[in-house]
Amino acid sequence: MMKNLRLIYSTFALVLFAGGTFAQSLFLVQEPSNLAGTYDFTDSYSADGWGADLSSTYVQAEAAWGFDDGTFNGPLGAAGDSACCGPIVNTSEVTGKIAFIYRGGCNFSLKAYQAQAAGAVGCVIVNNEPGNLVNMLAGDSATAVTIPTVFVSDATGAVLADSIAAGGVEIFIGNPNGVFTNNIGAYKPHIGMANAASLPSTFAQSSSDFTVPVGAWIFNYGSSEAVNAILSVSIDRDGTEVYNESSSGENIPAGDSLFVTLNDYSENGYQAGFYTMTYTMVSDATDDLPIDNSVVATFWINDEGYYSKSRVDPVDGPQGVSGLRPADGTEFEWCIAFDSEAADLMQVTGITFSTLTNDFPLTGEAVQLAVYEWNDPITTTVSFTDLVELTDNEFYDYADDLQGEFVTHTFSEPVELISDQKYLACATIFTDDMFLGVDGGIDYNVTYDSYPDEIFFPLNDIDGGQWYAAGFGSENVPALVANLELINGIADDVEALDVTPYPNPTVDMINIPLGVQLNGDLLVEVYDVTGALVMSENVCQKSSNLQLDVTGLSSGLHTFRLTFEDQSSTTFKVLVSR
Incomplete structure (x- = not known):
C-alpha cells in the first residue's frame, strides 16, 4: 500500500523559498464580520525554530499597531514609524494585544522582541512591499522571543490596517485543538x-x-x-x-x-x-x-492537452508562487508520473515550469527537461532503475530574469506515448540555491491511499544517487505541466488525399469520394472532439466511393481517419447534426 511506500521512501529534506501555511494552524480574523476569515501566513517556528510553536499553542486577542519613537529613517515610507526596530512607545495600546509591525530596517526577531517587551501576546509582521510570503530567519534576538510570531503579505496588511487603527479587530493565531466547545x-x-x-x-x-x-x-x-x-x-x-x-x-x-x-x-x-x-x-x-x-x-x-499534479487555472494558468529545493543544495530532478488507457492517441510536446532564486538573477541559467518511459513495477518497494529517456538533451536557457514566472520548453521532437505505460515528465535543477516552482495549495495525502499502485511526484537526488518516491511530501506538489497534443494529424486535419465527404453536416450517412478505384482493405477510425476513439471498422473497398452509416455517432464534430493497405492515410472532419 502507498502508506508503506511512504514509510520506506522517506521524503527528501527541503528548503522552502516562500509560500503560505496550509496546515491546521490558523491566522484567523474573527471580528469584524466583514474581515472575518483565514489569511495566508508563515510563522517563525516553522521557518527557523524560534518563537512559539503554533502547532501546540494559540493566542486570541485584539490587534494593535506598535510604534517606535519615529527616529528610524529607512525605506518604509509612511510606515517608517511602525518598523519597531527600537523600543515600542505606545505600550498601553499594545499590552495584552497582538502587535502589528511592518517589515524592514532590522531582523524579524528584534521586531518580535520589541513587541514582547511592550507586553504584546503575539506579533504579526507585515510585508512592506508586494511579493510572496517569506520565511522569517532567526536573528540575534531569537532566543529571547517566546510569543507567537507570524508574517503576512502587504495585501493582508492593507486590508486590515485601518480597522486595526480604529480598534475592534479580534484575531486568533495558532492551533484551535480543544479551544472551542463545538468544532x-x-x-x-x-x-x-x-x-x-x-x-x-x-x-x-x-x-x-x-x-x-x-x-x-x-x-x-x-x-x-x-x-x-x-x-x-x-x-x-x-x-x-x-x-x-x-x-x-x-x-x-x-x-x-x-x-x-x-x-x-x-x-x-x-x-x-x-x-x-x-x-x-x-x-x-x-x-x-x-x-x-x-x-x-x-x-x-x-481540451488544451495539459497534464499536471499541480493546479492549472483555465484563465490564469499554472498555480504556484513558491519554490523548493533540497536542504543541501544538491542537484535534483523532480518529476510527475502519469499513464492512461488512451495515451497512444497523444504525444508530449513540452513542459511548463517555473524557478526562483534567493539572491542572483536567472539570466544565463539552464533547466533540463525530460520525459522517461518508466518500466519498474510498483510493488511493496519502488525503484527507478529501468528508465528509458525519450528526449535528447532538452534544455530551457533563461534569456531574462523571469523569477517565479511560468515558462514553456517545447521539445525539438514530440514524444509519442503508449497506452497503459508509466511515464515521468521531469525538470532538473543544476544550480545551488535555485528553487523549482511548487504548488502549496493542494495536498494528495488521502488520495495517495486511494491509488496504492501509483507514484505521484518522485524526486531524484542526483548527487546522492537516490530516488525518493514521495518527493518532498504529499503537500509539496511540483508545478510541472506536461503539454500534450493528439498525434497522427488528428488535431491538425492533415490531408494525404483531397477528400471532400458529403453531405456535411449529415444526419445518418456520408459519402466519401476517394478519387481512385480501390480494391482492398480500408481502416476507418472516428474520433470525437476530445480525441476519444468512438468508431473503428475495417472495410473491404472495391470502388472509388465509400459510404458510411453514422447513425451510431453522437451529435457533434468528428474527425475521420482512413488508413489504406499501404499505410497511407487521410483525415477529414464531419459534423453530425440531429
Whole structure:
C-alpha cells in the first residue's frame, strides 16, 4: 500500500523559498464580520525554530499597531514609524494585544522582541512591499522571543490596517485543538480528490481510466462530543452539479476523528470543464469555528492537452508562487508520473515550469527537461532503475530574469506515448540555491491511499544517487505541466488525399469520394472532439466511393481517419447534426 511506500521512501529534506501555511494552524480574523476569515501566513517556528510553536499553542486577542519613537529613517515610507526596530512607545495600546509591525530596517526577531517587551501576546509582521510570503530567519534576538510570531503579505496588511487603527479587530493565531466547545472540521490533507489537478479530455473517457475517490477525515477539534456528524460532498462542472451525496450521521468523541467514504465520482466519458469538489461537515451543534467546516478541491478536464499534479487555472494558468529545493543544495530532478488507457492517441510536446532564486538573477541559467518511459513495477518497494529517456538533451536557457514566472520548453521532437505505460515528465535543477516552482495549495495525502499502485511526484537526488518516491511530501506538489497534443494529424486535419465527404453536416450517412478505384482493405477510425476513439471498422473497398452509416455517432464534430493497405492515410472532419 502507498502508506508503506511512504514509510520506506522517506521524503527528501527541503528548503522552502516562500509560500503560505496550509496546515491546521490558523491566522484567523474573527471580528469584524466583514474581515472575518483565514489569511495566508508563515510563522517563525516553522521557518527557523524560534518563537512559539503554533502547532501546540494559540493566542486570541485584539490587534494593535506598535510604534517606535519615529527616529528610524529607512525605506518604509509612511510606515517608517511602525518598523519597531527600537523600543515600542505606545505600550498601553499594545499590552495584552497582538502587535502589528511592518517589515524592514532590522531582523524579524528584534521586531518580535520589541513587541514582547511592550507586553504584546503575539506579533504579526507585515510585508512592506508586494511579493510572496517569506520565511522569517532567526536573528540575534531569537532566543529571547517566546510569543507567537507570524508574517503576512502587504495585501493582508492593507486590508486590515485601518480597522486595526480604529480598534475592534479580534484575531486568533495558532492551533484551535480543544479551544472551542463545538468544532468539527478538516483541511486539504484530509480529503480525497482526483489523482491529477489537470488532465487532457482524452485521458478521461472512461471510468476505468479516470475515477475520483470521494471521502474525508472528520476531526473533532472541540472539547465536547460531536453528535450526528455528517459529511456531504458536491461536485460541479462549470457551475452545473454532477454529484451530490451525504453520509449517515456518526458521533465523534472529543479529540477523535473518523474517516467517511462516499461513492466514487465516475462517468463513462467526462465532459471537459473545471470541476469543483466541495466537502462540508456539520453536526447537531452549532460550530464555534465554522471556518474549517468546508474544504474545496478542484480539477480541470481540458481540451488544451495539459497534464499536471499541480493546479492549472483555465484563465490564469499554472498555480504556484513558491519554490523548493533540497536542504543541501544538491542537484535534483523532480518529476510527475502519469499513464492512461488512451495515451497512444497523444504525444508530449513540452513542459511548463517555473524557478526562483534567493539572491542572483536567472539570466544565463539552464533547466533540463525530460520525459522517461518508466518500466519498474510498483510493488511493496519502488525503484527507478529501468528508465528509458525519450528526449535528447532538452534544455530551457533563461534569456531574462523571469523569477517565479511560468515558462514553456517545447521539445525539438514530440514524444509519442503508449497506452497503459508509466511515464515521468521531469525538470532538473543544476544550480545551488535555485528553487523549482511548487504548488502549496493542494495536498494528495488521502488520495495517495486511494491509488496504492501509483507514484505521484518522485524526486531524484542526483548527487546522492537516490530516488525518493514521495518527493518532498504529499503537500509539496511540483508545478510541472506536461503539454500534450493528439498525434497522427488528428488535431491538425492533415490531408494525404483531397477528400471532400458529403453531405456535411449529415444526419445518418456520408459519402466519401476517394478519387481512385480501390480494391482492398480500408481502416476507418472516428474520433470525437476530445480525441476519444468512438468508431473503428475495417472495410473491404472495391470502388472509388465509400459510404458510411453514422447513425451510431453522437451529435457533434468528428474527425475521420482512413488508413489504406499501404499505410497511407487521410483525415477529414464531419459534423453530425440531429
